[in-house]
Amino acid sequence: MVVAGAAPPTVTWRFVYGGIVLALWIGAAVCAVMGPTWAAVAVAVIAGIGTVLFAANVWAEHHIVGKPDVTAGPDGLTAGSWTIPWDDVRSCGFVTGPWRYKLLNPQMYETERSDATSLIVTRRTADDNGRQIQVGYTLYEHHTDNLDEFLAAVRRYAPSSDDQFGRSTRDYVVDPAVNGRLVAQWAAEGRLTVTNRRGKEKLLFDGAGIRAGRDTIAWGSVAALGAVTDSHTTKMNGVSTGTTYTHRLVIVSTEVDRKGRNVTLRPEYASDYVPPLEQLVPVLQGILPSLSITDKRRSLG
Structure with a gap:
């Protein structure tokens, strides 16, 4: 079974585009007869570029039909x-x-x-x-x-x-060695530590709750966890110069702030953190089966 390229449902653009190109060539001819030479050359160059683009678009449309x-x-x-x-x-x-x-x-x-x-x-x-x-x-x-x-x-x-x-989190492929080490750590210490590749602590999960930096949310207040990818596009003089992406673990609390919004923490959880989120989540689900955890991260290659 094949899904193939097809002809466009309408070719109105060809008549419009072709008419514009034809008008340019007529204008170039008129300038050559009546106007200054530089004007004829300029219009002819524009008409030539338009002709090439028009032909390329027509060829591209025909080229994909049935492909x-x-x-x-x-x-x-x-x-x-x-x-x-x-x-x-x-x-x-x-x-x-x-x-x-x-x-x-x-x-x-x-x-x-x-x-x-x-x-x-x-x-x-x-x-x-x-x-x-x-x-x-x-x-x-x-x-x-x-x-x-x-x-x-x-x-x-x-x-x-x-x-x-x-x-979703149910699709994670668990590494038995990593899973066994995390389960043993929780049983022995009652805590799970997430570090960056330099060994610096970034997140702590223990009997009291989840700590991210100076902020802590007690387990009784944790409504859900979610993995997302934030994007940030930088611009210079209105022109995009690049986009950076950051994986984050969103911790949603049942507590509300003064504006009535749920208190939410969004610490970074990079793909090279230890343990990887994909290996941590199954352990957390084993500890708290009722905890809702979603994964909406985009692939970064």
Whole structure:
């Protein structure tokens, strides 16, 4: 089963764009006959650039028609430059939104102003921390209208897969050695310490609650935990110079501040902290089964 490129539903833009280019060439001819030479040359250059762009767009539209975009075949799921065997496909589905996945690093995406449709696949294979890897591929702007049939073919090739491609804490792949060490530490000391790669304490979980820096929230006041990724874009003279991403552990308390909002802590929890969040969460869930923990972090490659 293949989702392929398709012709655009309308070609009105071609007539508009082509009319503008034609008008420019006519203007260049008029300037050559009646006006100064420099004006004719300038208009001709603009018309030439417009012609090249017009031809390139028309060629691109024709080039993708019928060209396979994503394929579900006996060897696995293929999109762009990657192929995932069926026994490694945990879930997949299509999503439409203002983002576009990178071709060279399909784990990452960029935010766009316009919506696009992407195929998102969650693999059974996990990264070094134990979180299942998720990749995406953004389809051509115009593609065949057979997405439901494509997903039906995926289910036939991978019956155990589903369309719940969002990753959650239940998907973490536990490292028995790390898990055993954390469980033993809690049993012996009644505490779990999270450190950065230099060994500096960043978070402390003990019988009293959770401590992040100078702030502490008692277990009785902890409503939920959530892992998120904050993004910050820096600009210079209105132009973006780069975006940085920070993984954080959000600790939501039942306590409220003077404005009536839930007290919330947002300490950083980098992917190189020890233990990794993916190994800490299963232990916390074993200690407090009723504790709600979600993971909404984005992949950073």
